[in-house]
Amino acid sequence: MPPALKALLAQLIGSAVALLLARNGLVAGLWQIVATQAASAAVAAALLRSARWWLPIHLGFVPLLVAAQSLGLHPAWHLAAFVALVLVYWTSFRTQVPLYLSNRRTAAAVVDLLPAAPARLLDIGAGTGSLLRPLARARPDCQFIGVELAPATWLIGHLLAARQPNIDCQRGDIFARTWQDFDVVYAFLSPVPMAAVWRKAAAELRPGALLVSNSFPVPERDADFVVDVDDRRRTRLYGYRIPPHATP
Known part of the structure; x- marks a missing residue:
């Protein structure tokens, strides 16, 4: 399975687990749900045998999204950040080659x-x-x-x-x-x-x-x-x- 598809699947699994537990009253409050989603996504990624460096990405992805929403930034800033990341990392999700700089x-x-x-x-x-x-x-x-x-x-x-x-x-x-x-x-x-x-x-x-x-x-x-x-x-x-x- 391509790494990008594994990442998407792990996030979907994490969201499903968090939603299921929230509906059954096992987790309550925004940050409990967010933490559950992040932990479940990281576990799913590990079970899918994603590269190790994907795990901290899954742990931080949704919590950082929620934290960014609380800042009240104009949507244009989010778009600008996304465009900047795309222009720097381009097809890294496919090639699995991040940006390394030689010293x-x-x-x-x-x-x-x-x-x-x-x-x-x-x-x-x-x-x-x-x-x-x-x-x-x-x-x-x-x-x-x-x-x-x-x-x-x-x-x-x-x-x-x-x-x-x-x-x-x-x-x-x-x-x-x-x-x-x-x-x-x-x-x-x-x-x-x-x-x-x-x-x-x-x-x-x-x-x-x-x-x-x-x-x-x-x-x-x-x-x-x-x-x-x-x-x-x-x-x-x-x-x-x-x-x-x-x-x-």
């Missing part, structure tokens, strides 16, 4: 992985370009291309990189374009698409090219090397060299 220490570690000769790096799911800008400053001889699907984050990255000629921020699907012209592909996505990322890298990158994944290893494949970044979140970079006749 400066991670960028410094990636600089050390670049070839000595001028190279081309592709950042798939580039977000606001937080990795591309320090890389471009450190290696002006290289070309850095970022691909991002969400309109708001792509636009921010595009504007911030406007004065760096060796950065090209493109909006599009990371799997729709070819990767064959790149020496390094960098990914900071989620565990969900990593098998597909490896299949595309193995099929399109030249032998000797490098796939670097921030935090999420390729399933069922040992990394050629691992870099531990000295930052607060203890980032790990998993490096995969494309072998001759790579098997996806």
Whole structure:
């Protein structure tokens, strides 16, 4: 079942449980009903085997909606917040890839992985370009291309990189374009698409090219090397060299 459908089903189950208990007098008062709905939705999500990060979303969704209603805000503010979230997260409900931003220490570690000769790096799911800008400053001889699907984050990255000629921020699907012209592909996505990322890298990158994944290893494949970044979140970079006749 798609994650978005699981989330909808969990919320419906939570609402049904809260309504049933309220009608039978087992819960009373607005916040008791809200708490019952939230807890029931979280339990339903767990039983449906949703990813763990869905559980706090279910616990907070309806309580935050009710709390927002008590603020007496104009409906336009709710619409604006919804539009902003859509423009930032776009199809995350389908791809299961949230917005992750690479920090400066991670960028410094990636600089050390670049070839000595001028190279081309592709950042798939580039977000606001937080990795591309320090890389471009450190290696002006290289070309850095970022691909991002969400309109708001792509636009921010595009504007911030406007004065760096060796950065090209493109909006599009990371799997729709070819990767064959790149020496390094960098990914900071989620565990969900990593098998597909490896299949595309193995099929399109030249032998000797490098796939670097921030935090999420390729399933069922040992990394050629691992870099531990000295930052607060203890980032790990998993490096995969494309072998001759790579098997996806």
